[in-house]
Amino acid sequence: MMEEILLIDDDPALRGMLGFSLEAAGYDVLEAGSRIEAIELLGKQTLPVAILDMGMPPHEHTPAEGIAVLEWIQLHQPQIKVIVLTGQNPESTAYLALKYGAFDFLEKPVANDSLIQSVKRAMMFYLQEEKLKQQEGLQKMQIDAPLGGGVKQIRNQAEEKLVRQVLLETDFNVHESARRLGLKRENVYYLIKKYNLQRDE
Helix, strand or coil: CCCEEEEEEHHHHHHHHHHHHHHHCCCCCEEEHHHHHHHHHHHHCCEEEEEEEEEEECCCCCCHHHHHHHHHHHHHHHCCEEEEECCCHHHHHHHHHHHHCCCCCCCCCCCCHHHHHHHHHHHHHHHHHHHHHHHHCCCCCCCCCCCCCCCHHHHHHHHHHHHHHHHHHCCCHHHHHHHCCCHHHHHHEEEEECCCCCCCC
């Protein structure tokens, strides 16, 4: 079975070229031409890897659209490995990409070999993390903790992220979420209320 990858870029010619290289390497490529298309597609299915152009209309000269996609992924499907592409201000865009949870960063024009290697690496990390989750019950999470902010803030952020992730994985099945988290159901209801967690429509 071919592994699916989402390619998000507003340039159809570039999508076609990169898509051809990825398909030749054995991947099944889905395409999105905008932030809206990408989020709509990701809302319907789970994918292991996404390749994301940071500069897309209506803000093609800033990374705003790419950041919006990264933020959505971090909130709803944090397991996705995102490889960011950019043609502008590579240093500042790399910084922002890392800040918002990107796995890797490539500067345009992208060499096919570099892209394929990055995708292979991202896919390997995704598969190993899924294996850890299945075999050992380990869940990888990214926590952004400001230094000097105190332990409580970090604990709350970790708690919210873990509960949100398990609820998403169980389609908000509180009984199953409680089982996976090792909590009573009333504790899960309390945490849902505490962090105002809601199922996506």
